[in-house]
Amino acid sequence: MSASSRISTAMRRRALAAAAAAVLATTLAACGSSGSGGHGAMPGTHHGAMPSATGAAAATATATATSGMPGMPGMGATAGGDGLSDHADGYRLTSAATTLPAGTPAPYRFTVVGPDGRPVTAFRVDQTKRLHFYAIRSDLTGFQHLHPVMAQDGTWTARPAALAPGSWRMFAAFTPAAGPGAGTAFVLSRPVTVPGAATATPLPAASATATADGYTVTVKGDLMAGMEHPLTVHLATSKDGRPVTGLQPYLDSYAHLTAFHEGDAAFAHLHPTTAADGGHGGPDLSFHAELPKPGNWRMFLQFRAAGALHTAALTLRVS
């Protein structure tokens, strides 16, 4: 891993402050796309149910100062930091697609190019997959978490569900299995525009609870930017508040938590502190939360219960 992925927390906080200023100064509309969609190999991985919007709120700024998060217990170093760049440490996310059609499923093809200029084909399996793909609209609606398929030449094909018009950002999270980046987790992204009249949905107010499919999720934890804090999630049934104790493993854990930052769609993946072991997870789940910058973060909690995958979304304020 590069030196950039090893800066200290103190240095990082300073860098973040600078980055925040840079973001304010350079808000530029970047992401946007609308998708289409097919759908990945896993049932239940499409979560495009949220209304999407786009527009003014879809500003994307690239804050390179935040690239590189230091390693922490239970979590490898991450190259690419907040995921807003298409390159880090010599690795680059490439795609010929800058637009995708609106309202109809269409494949999104991309390649990870290594420092040697060749497509990377050897990836380490992380949370049961060689690559995790996320699509998010600039207003943080339309979240999709997919597992694309790779051809022998290193071309990946993601099949997002139909995308609403607007600015989107496509993220790839992966760990090379060979080469100079072997063992380093990367998160890189590219903007995609989906043509058409786009309407931005205001970000829902910060709240510690959210409901999804009859489940109520309650989040506890005071989060500060750039610092690791414990975050706990409690799951209960919405109907009678009964604690949920039958969570089933999803990607080797009882919940998968992905977060995007309001304004620039910076990315964070929160790692569970305990591995899944059988279909009896819950009602309380713990995560290492380290969000790279202050502001509002839209959190998407995915969990499997009663044989179905559910996604709860809530807004968390990070100071």
Ligand SMILES: [Cu+2]
């Ligand atoms: Cu995934």
